[in-house]
Amino acid sequence: MFYREAGDFKTTYTQDSQTFPIKFDRIRYYLVLAFAFLVVPFIINDYWANALILPFLIYAIAAIGLNILVGYCGQLSLGTGGFMAVGAYACYKLMTSFPDVSMFIHVILAGAITAVVGILFGLPSLRIKGFYLAVATLAAQFFLVWLFNRVPWFYNYSASGQISAPERDTFGILITGPNAPAWMTYLFCLIFLTVCALIARNLTRGSSGRSWMAIRDMDIAAEIIGVNPLKAKLTAFAVSSFFVGISGALFFSIYLGAVEVGEAFSIQKSFLVLFMVIIGGLGSIFGSFAGAAFLVGLPVALKVLGVDILGWPTDIVSHIQLIIVGGLIIMFLILEPHGLAQLWNLTKEKLRLWPFPH
Amino acid sequence: MKLKLTTLALGAVMAAGPVMADLVFPALSYRTGPYAANGIPFADGYQDYFTLLNERDGGIGGEKIKLMECETGYNTEKGVECYESLKGEGSLVFQPLSTGITYQLIPKMTADGIPMHSMGYGRTSAKNGEVFRGIFNYPANYWDGASAAVNHIMDVDDIKGKTIALVYHNSAYGKEPIRTLEELSKKHDFNLTLIPVDHPGQEQKSQWLQIPPRKA
Numbered sequence: 001m002f003y004r005e006a007g008d009f010k011t012t013y014t015q016d017s018q019t020f021p022i023k024f025d026r027i028r029y030y031l032v033l034a035f036a037f038l039v040v041p042f043i044i045n046d047y048w049a050n051a052l053i054l055p056f057l058i059y060a061i062a063a064i065g066l067n068i069l070v071g072y073c074g075q076l077s078l079g080t081g082g083f084m085a086v087g088a089y090a091c092y093k094l095m096t097s098f099p100d101v102s103m104f105i106h107v108i109l110a111g112a113i114t115a116v117v118g119i120l121f122g123l124p125s126l127r128i129k130g131f132y133l134a135v136a137t138l139a140a141q142f143f144l145v146w147l148f149n150r151v152p153w154f155y156n157y158s159a160s161g162q163i164s165a166p167e168r169d170t171f172g173i174l175i176t177g178p179n180a181p182a183w184m185t186y187l188f189c190l191i192f193l194t195v196c197a198l199i200a201r202n203l204t205r206g207s208s209g210r211s212w213m214a215i216r217d218m219d220i221a222a223e224i225i226g227v228n229p230l231k232a233k234l235t236a237f238a239v240s241s242f243f244v245g246i247s248g249a250l251f252f253s254i255y256l257g258a259v260e261v262g263e264a265f266s267i268q269k270s271f272l273v274l275f276m277v278i279i280g281g282l283g284s285i286f287g288s289f290a291g292a293a294f295l296v297g298l299p300v301a302l303k304v305l306g307v308d309i310l311g312w313p314t315d316i317v318s319h320i321q322l323i324i325v326g327g328l329i330i331m332f333l334i335l336e337p338h339g340l341a342q343l344w345n346l347t348k349e350k351l352r353l354w355p356f357p358h
Numbered sequence: 359m360k361l362k363l364t365t366l367a368l369g370a371v372m373a374a375g376p377v378m379a380d381l382v383f384p385a386l387s388y389r390t391g392p393y394a395a396n397g398i399p400f401a402d403g404y405q406d407y408f409t410l411l412n413e414r415d416g417g418i419g420g421e422k423i424k425l426m427e428c429e430t431g432y433n434t435e436k437g438v439e440c441y442e443s444l445k446g447e448g449s450l451v452f453q454p455l456s457t458g459i460t461y462q463l464i465p466k467m468t469a470d471g472i473p474m475h476s477m478g479y480g481r482t483s484a485k486n487g488e489v490f491r492g493i494f495n496y497p498a499n500y501w502d503g504a505s506a507a508v509n510h511i512m513d514v515d516d517i518k519g520k521t522i523a524l525v526y527h528n529s530a531y532g533k534e535p536i537r538t539l540e541e542l543s544k545k546h547d548f549n550l551t552l553i554p555v556d557h558p559g560q561e562q563k564s565q566w567l568q569i570p571p572r573k574a
Contacts, residue, residue: 047442047446050439051443178468255438263458303439314428315389
């Protein structure tokens with residue numbers, strides 16, 4: 001009834017190729033943006049920011065990055081944790097070396113440095129595919145974590161080997177450290193997420209996205225019709241690592257404030273982000289959001305339900321959490337292999353006919 | 359001095375929250391995860407002690423104690439979530455029970471004015487009360503431990519020219535005593551071999567084999 005193309009005439013090519021061709025979708029999109037930017041900053045508190053919303057925003061950036069590589073270009077990567085660590089350590093070194101520069105610039109530069117490292121570790125993808133590439137990126141994961149643990153220069157020779165974010169401000173308002181207001185950290189991450197999602201969405205709709213998808217679907221055929229595999233694969237690695245690096249920088253500087261590479265950026269993190277992408281939906285920007293929200297929100301929701309409402313022992317709840325999350329992952333893979341994004345698409349298809357399906 | 363500070367801090371918190379019916383003690387425990395084997399006994403002991411105080415003495419100074427447990431799994435992100443959810447409950451003192459979470463929480467708790475007690479772990483330099491006003495790491499810390507161990511060896515035997523091997527957890531938890539041992543090795547003229555064990559550390563054979571057997 002409300003959700004339909006009928007009556008919404010497109011008279012220019014720009015209108016015809018817009019991201020949200022349906023009017024209802026467009027309005028919903030602007031409403032979500034307005035709510036996120038104009039309402040949430042006024043009602044957010046420390047608990048919501050640090051327990052749910054910041055991790056969601058940051059993991060969503062990482063999931064978008066990994067989705068470009070795995071979902072759009074078909075290059076399986078298990079090095080996400082390592083690349084996030086590159087972003088975090090690059091941000092740390094930049095923050096401590098140039099204290100007067102704005103955090104916006106540091107985070108973007110951290111992303112750029114990660115992109116360079118990503119290209120470096122993406123080079124083997126030109127020769128190896130599939131499982132073998134997964135193993136090569138796994139090597140990147142272990143090498144990078146080892147490097148940041150081993151070379152004291154990266155953590156400024158601190159006694160514990162940890163990196164801690166010093167207090168930095170943007171436009172005169174603290175953005176890192178304990179005194180940073182929740183709304184500021186939230187807005188900072190939200191701006192990065194919005195810009196990253198817009199860039200990713202438009203890249204994947206453009207020529208580079210098409211060449212990535214061609215490589216994913218059949219690399220030999222893509223090469224024959226004129227897609228340069230070197231360029232396509234390496235740009236996918238670069239863009240993906242850029243986003244993952246940004247998320248790593250935000251994860252360290254805004255969200256946690258102090259990290260230890262072996263614990264925060266271990267192989268677990270790579271798997272977590274990969275699960276977000278798989279559960280959310282491979283090759284879908286919306287899926288990255290949905291997967292991040294699902295895997296960040298579910299443990300907290302289960303904890304609140306089990307410990308705070310039902311009053312069960314914390315360890316039992318923690319174990320049940322593992323069982324439920326694991327079970328849900330398997331259930332999703334069986335019932336809906338294309339992830340939450342596909343469920344969303346099905347809903348939209350149904351909505352088009354609602355309330356008079358023929 | 360330190361005891362006085364603690365009493366002051368505790369007193370201040372108690373005075374600030376008379377509306378609370380119970381004394382809230384948060385317990386950030388790790389009953390799950392790779393280190394659960396030593397997390398469970400500690401969490402049980404902490405719980406048992408407060409139960410004892412409640413049952414035997416009727417709490418502390420007539421006030422009942424309410425223990426609020428939160429599972430961290432030795433994971434920093436969960437620790438942050440635990441802290442944020444418990445700090446609004448009128449928590450008196452936090453025991454993060456993980457050096458990673460301790461580093462994480464020191465700035466936050468200093469800003470929020472809640473005292474932290476990290477006994478025997480955490481940030482050693484927090485011993486300086488001039489800088490870290492609400493952070494307490496008695497009865498001992500990493501530096502004390504390293505120095506006590508070396509002193510003991512010197513009591514038993516001559517240390518000069520001998521080798522001490524430190525097999526440590528390759529994280530903030532294990533790295534803190536290294537500086538002290540390095541300084542002491544220069545001072546007392548012994549060799550120091552550093553052998554890291556990576557998380558989770560179930561397999562340590564190769565590390566221990568790096569230590570040559572002592573010649574009889």
